Amino acid sequence: MIKRKNFEKIKSVYELPYLLDVQLESYLELLQLNIHPGERRHQGLQEVFLDMFPIEDIERSVKLEFISYSLGKPKYDIAESKRRSLTFAAPLKVKFRIITPHETKEQDAYFGEIPLMAPTGSFIINGEDRVVVSQLQRSSGVFFEEESHPTGKKIFYARLIPSRGAWLEFKYDLTETVLAYVDRRRSFPATQLLRILGFSTDLDITNAFGKEYPEITNTLKKDFTKNKEEAYLDFYRKMRPTEPVTKEGAEALFYRLFFDPNRYDLERVGRFIINRKLGMDVSLEKRILDSATIIKVIEYLIKLNSAEGHIDDIDHLGNRRVKTVGELVQNQVRIGLSRIERSIRERLSILGDFSNLSVHHLINSKLLSNQIRDFFGRSQLSQFMDQVNPLAEMTHKRRLSALGPGGLSRERAGFEVRDIHPSHYGRICPIETPEGSNIGLIASLSNFARINNLGLLETPYRKVEDGRVSRKIDYLTADIEENKVIAQANVPLDNNGNFVEREVSCRFKSDFPKVPQKQVEYMDVSPKQLVSVAASLIPFLEHDDANRALMGSNMQRQAVPLMITEAPIVGTGMEGKVARDSGTVLLAQESGRVTYVDSSTITIGKKTYHLQKYMRTNADTTLNQTPLVKIGDHVEKGQAIADGTATKEGLLALGKNLLVCFMVWRGYNFEDAILINERVVKEDTFTSIHIEEFEIEATETRLGNEEITRDIPNVSEDALRNLDENGIVHIGAEVAPGDILVGKVTPKTESELSPEERLLRAIFGEKASDVRDTSLIVPPGVEGVVVDAHIFSRKDRGRKSKEEKSKELAKIRELKAYYKQEIEFLEREKIARLSQLLGVDKTKIEKMDLNNNEEAKILVTSFNEQLQELMAEEQQEIEKVRRGDELPPGVLKRVVCYVATKRKLSEGDKLAGRHGNKGVVARILPQEDLPFMPDGTPVDIVLNPLGVPSRMNVGQILETHLGWAAKVLGLHVD
Structure with a gap:
């Protein structure tokens, strides 16, 4: 096991949550x-x-x-x-x-x-x-916005946006009247809407506001309706101009628009935002509109014109939510x-x-x-x-997208919505985002961020009481955080958690004031809480320019898993967390002693773990797990027992530790080109295994059935050397372009056969010339070893071959043995539990009458139910084997072959560090041609020193120094 030394300056006070x-x-x-x-x-x-x-x-x-x-x-x-x-x-x-x-x-x-x-x-x-x-x-709720008019005056808007249903907007006009817009189409005086809501007379409307507003008086003058009925009829006339006007129809329409729970839904978050903005205290379960809300909205809109209240920032995370x-x-x-x-x-x-x-x-x-x-x-x-x-898997699952149905489109999204906002702190990573047209629209969750039950993003803070940092952790949403004074995680504290300095540098709204320690309300839990998982894997991140850190975090996701993995000498302490939470590393579900280990199974106590062996991923890379434990080892629950893809001893291992030289070498490393030591290629340092999938189907055709067979016309015996008697390549065969993976013949004929001819053909067989070769062959550029072949066939058609029968019987025997073992284990467990409950020896349980003991009866019933379930499951599994595979109509057989290819590092390949220092391999040089150390050790890689100053990613230089020191001392550091 590699010894790792931790140089963490700020000790961790709060455990990272489960990342998925x-x-x-x-x-x-x-x-x-x-x-x-x-x-x-x-x-x-x-x-x-x-x-x-x-x-x-x-x-x-x-x-x-x-x-x-x-x-x-x-x-x-x-x-x-x-x-x-x-x-x-x-x-x-x-x-x-x-x-x-x-x-x-x-x-x-x-x-x-x-x-x-x-x-x-x-x-x-x-x-x-x-x-x-x-x-x-954008969340549902109420939002206040302003617009400048050519005259220089400001026009204010209030928008009531539901999760589903009609929008209701109010506009403060130049003539100091308030207009209402329903679904962005028809406009009415706001007072007409109030009449519909039950404030029938002018006096009712004025009294509803509690004080007299000139704007309401102006609006009443423009409102031609004088009571509730007129208001309803006029509303219907404007909304449905072609239909005959009836009071019942008008009432039904208004109800459907704003009061029908099946058609109008503010959602709990919408009601929460309305309560927060307007200072109301309505239950979050009330998800339709009411008159009190509309009056408060109009009142707030009028006050905005008098410079009371404030307009909303739609890019603030208090106004955006995650679905x-x-x-x-x-x-x-x-x-x-x-x-x-x-x-x-x-x-x-x-x-x-x-x-x-x-x-x-x-x-x-x-x-x-x-x-x-x-x-x-x-x-x-x-x-x-x-x-x-x-x-790459982990980041994809933690991604946030502003695109998609009901979201933005990349063509229309402006600069503001893509930009970093102060409310993103600790919630959305300011670094990790794509470089192309999606920049800022696709983001990643920060390390400690979580999504609350309203869909709002929260981040944790340590509570500060009277200048002392307590152990209490509070999760805050962006709108609550805005009004708090928050100290950074690197503020010096004494042993009792008190601030050392009298004045502490803090964040408050969008400012960074220095405040007396007694005024501080919260403190960051960790410097890592600002960034995402990928960005927190970059050592000395604070010494890199943000643009290069962005490239570094994105390029780590493109790292191909290597055949021989190696944990980084300079890590950040996040490598273990990512490897474990991604599910790549196999973890022990229970504590116990290891009783059996081979390359594909590990048994700990009564639990057997099956490892993934050379499985193909979506990107054609390899999923392969290797045991980390030996027989006799004691394992704790949650301990890593098997390494997975791109991991080493339970730590993420995306790349290699190389001896780096920064110097110009005869112009060959001009413009980010990279020179590599030939030894790196010879020793398979950067060799990776890729698995490609090839598939073929035998179908029914009008001329007869296609057949998967070894008997292919006009093909030499040498070309068939890798095929078994059924015409399918055997596992372990080395194949090259043009080799046959699966032999298949398709019937061919000039004219369609009559039913009589087809019958004769079926009885006496076909002539070899009547079929053509449609075999699955290895395409150009693919060379490797066949690692697996899956055969799917219908069992209800034709007779089974001997091999198929023997495979079926073997599978059924295996299933029966497995379920027999499970049933025996269940029986032993039942007797042990009964023995414990009744306080008698296990051997006497069988002879006892358990009908008198209620607890024992319940226990036996529970175990019998489990037994019935197991037996039913066994029958189901055996039936699946006998029934065969489900194939689409017309498909008789499907064969899928997997070919593993070894790929070595070559000229033209892209190499990158964690700091956005990317380049292309220009030459692979013999060891003797490369620069060497004072003791004669040739370097592994030569980088251009001009790639550092202008890119401002100095983290790579610090990593090189620390890595060199750690290598000499035989340490790995975090």
Whole structure:
């Protein structure tokens, strides 16, 4: 184990949170999987179902009520879903109550499948890892803005923006009147709206404000309606100019626009922002408009003109919120259910006879499952996971995007929305963002940031009381933080947590005052809280220019995992956290002693861990885990027991420690070109393994079936050397461009065969000339070793080959042995628990009568239920093996081959450090030609010294010095 020395100046006072919580917590809240249906909170799927149901027909004679929903077990686990290119999802069953004039009954309805999240925060959709990126959007609520008029006067606006429903705007006009705009279309005097809300006369309106405002008097003069009824009719006339005006129609329209909970929703965060801005104290559950809110909005707007109050900054994080994966999927479920609701109402109106009415007659579940499938497969926010290395995965899951449906578009987004804002401190990383047209629109969560239940970003601070820093940690949102005096994490403290200096440098709003220590309210928890995970992996980050640090954090995500990994000599202390939280490193789930280890399994106590071996990622890089423990080792819960991709002894290891020389070498390292020692290539220092996937299908054609076979016309025996008797390449074969991976023949003929000819062909066989070679061959540029081959075939067609039969029997034997072991373990556990409960020896349990002991009966019942579940699961798994694979219509067989290729470092490859110091390998030089140390050691890499001063990334020089010292001392430092 490598010894690491920590040079941390500011000791850690607060543990970093689990870095994938932003994904996992959100999806757990959506599904509420392990919560009893009767105890589920009003959120996620539960909230949507309760909002949509009950549904009644027009005569109100039939009612469909929602009782509960449940999620079944996924058909295949994560590994099997990937292997079969299927979606890892659970069936959603919903229990309804149908009330008709004849009867009341409860029935279950199948609502399709809901994708489940893997423990690492991604989804498996059609066999591929995908990530749903969180969306940063303008929040619902009330916002006050100003606009300059050509006359020089300021025009003020108030916008009431719901999460769904019609916008309501108020405008303070040049004529000192207040106008209302509904849905950005029609304008009315604001007082007309107040009349509709119940303030019928002029006196009622004036009294509602508590004092007389000249602006209200001016507006009343322009308001031609004199009472509630006139106001309603005029409103309807303007909103629906072509339709006949009726009071009932007008009332229904106004109700639908602002008071119907199914059509208008401020959301809890919208109500929270309204309360905060207008000083109200309305319940967050009141998500529709009310007259008190509208009066307060108009009053605040009038006061703005008198320089009271302030306008809102729409880029402030107090006014922007994050829609996490749970909320995004919930919105899709809402859309799907609203379509189902419409179809139920249509079917109820068509059906005349309600006797024998069933849920299945009413519900078309495809409307929901199609909506969910479309979201995961096609949405701008559901993205193919960046899986180059563990850091790339982690960053992708912690990403925030301002793009996507309901968000900004990169063409229209201006400079202000992309820029760094003071409220981003500790919430959004100021460094990590793309360099292209998406700059500032795609960001990353800071290390300690979390998203609260309203979707607002929070960051932790240490509470300061009377000049002393306490242990209490408070999470603050951006709007609360703005009014607090906050000291930085590097302010000197004595042993008791008191400030050493009398005056402390602090942050307050957008300023940096020095304040007396007694006035300080909070203190940062860590200097790391400002930046994201990728930026915090850069050593001496504070000595790098921000532009180069941006490149450094982005390029770390592009690092290809190497065959031989090496932890950095100069680290930052974040390497272990990233490796563990990304799920790349395998962690022990329980403490215990290691009883068995080989390259693919580790057994600790009764638990066996299966390692991933040479699996392909989305980026064609390799997932491979290697054990870190030996037989006999004692392991603690949470300890790293196996290294994964780009990790070394449980630490992130993206690159290599090289001996660097900064000098000009005959002009070959001009303009960021890099020179490399030949030894680096010979010793496989930068060699990586890439796995490519090749697929072929045998289908039914009009001329007959395609066949996967070794018997290919006009192909030499040498070309078939790597194929087994079924025509599929064997694992371990070395293949080069043009080699056959899978032999396949397709029928060919000039004219289509008649049924009689086809029958004769089927009886007497085909002539060799009637088929053509359509084999899967290795494409140009690919050379490597076959590491795996998956064969999927229908078992209901034709006879099984001997090999298929033996494989099937072997798999069934393996399953039976596994479940036998599990059942025996369960039986032993039951006897042990009963022995403990009853205080008797285990051997006597079998003969005892347990009917008299209530606790023992409950225990036995619980174990019997588990036993039944296990036996049912065993039958299900065996049935899966016998049934064969699910293939699309017309496909008889599918073969997928994986070829692993070794790639060495060569001229033209890009190399980079962690400080944005990137370059291209110009020449690979013999050792004897390179500069050398006083003891004769040749350097590994030559960089141009002119690449440092103008780029202002001096961190690389400090890293070089510290790395050299640590190497000589035999240390690794953090």
